[in-house]
Amino acid sequence: MNRPVSRRSLLGKIAAAVAGVLAAPAAKAAKTIAQKVLVSTDAPKGYDPTQHKWVMAIDANRCIGCGFCAEACKKENHVPEGPYFRTWVERYIITKPKPGSGAARGETLVDSPDGGIHGYPEAPVPKEEIQHSFFVPKLCNLCHHSPCVQVCPVGASFDAPDGTVLVDPNYCIGCGFCIQACPYGCRFLSPITKTAEKCTLCYHRITRGLKPACVEVCPTQARIFGDLKHPVPDDPIQQFYQNNLVMALKPHLGTEPRVFYAGIDKEVR
């Protein structure tokens, strides 16, 4: 194979090589331009999501059902008017069993009118017939194995390294799969943005060193918030685990919620 190289083929090869060398930076430049058009970043600096692990805990023994948390959440996060909540408070009423029925307890009645923001109407059963009644604040359970993240077809729903479960509003296509997947009903499709929305643990607050709005306004410290990677002296989260017997919601689903509850009944779902 010792064919002479023709001038034409040599020139052609040189031209191809030059074009190749020029094309690489041109492609890079084109990529940066394309990305600048598609993505805008004017984000604050100084917060490293890998250095935190946020968690919330709920002490239902302390919840008085004032609804300040649900109201603050709506205002802080501009949650649409109507039946849309990132956090809400449920009232559980367990009635006494009917005499002679042989049951340990009666019916379980659950309501959360307007998320509890405007209080609760008179109990549907007279006080004498109530065996046990209590309030349970609800929010995103910050699952280890989030079903909502698993079903997202576009990677818009994700488990952030700092423990929050977030939705990228620019990439959410509003298909609603995550809303069906969440076993705790913690997501909704915003009628304004047409994207899925959920509790972000007030991401814009916690990244600036503030507490989530619901924790801030809770008058009885029924909501406890902290960073597992940076426990403070007398850390409220550590004290919560020390002083309470805790449980998670729907543990049989294997979602491994990171939000633990103290003082709730087995009827709570």
Add this chain to the structure above:
Amino acid sequence: MRRFLNMPPQVFRIVLLAVGIVVAYSIARYFLTPPSFEEYGFYRGAALAELATRDRVYAGKKACDECHSDEYQMLMKHEHKGLACESCHGPGEAHAEDPRKDNIQRSGYAACLRCHEANPSRPKWHKQIVSKNHYTGKCTECHVPHSPSEVP
């Protein structure tokens, strides 16, 4: 090489088409993948920073303490120390930015009863009243909200 090019034309076309699809996909992926994708995982890392840029509505206790430290200190010494200022006075970021009387709530009678009206679902340790049997005037005639045990 020559043998490869001598493959039957119908096979050659299919191979060419397949190569074309792969190349087109690679080019599209190269240009359309956001730069921060897979920074932390299979999602756009920049979304974290974008979600953190929202403005807050509630300022937090510390912001109130800057101007109203007398009330704040008083609150911290008494039974209502667990309350945030914004529990009763509503969101205060606008007021903290531009302190005026008309951009913050003056808390009232309803705020007291929101927590203290008797309700069988409330825990027993919490102080509750049946307002219509308790008193029909203003709460503040007998109670100081910032130090509830004090009598005015």
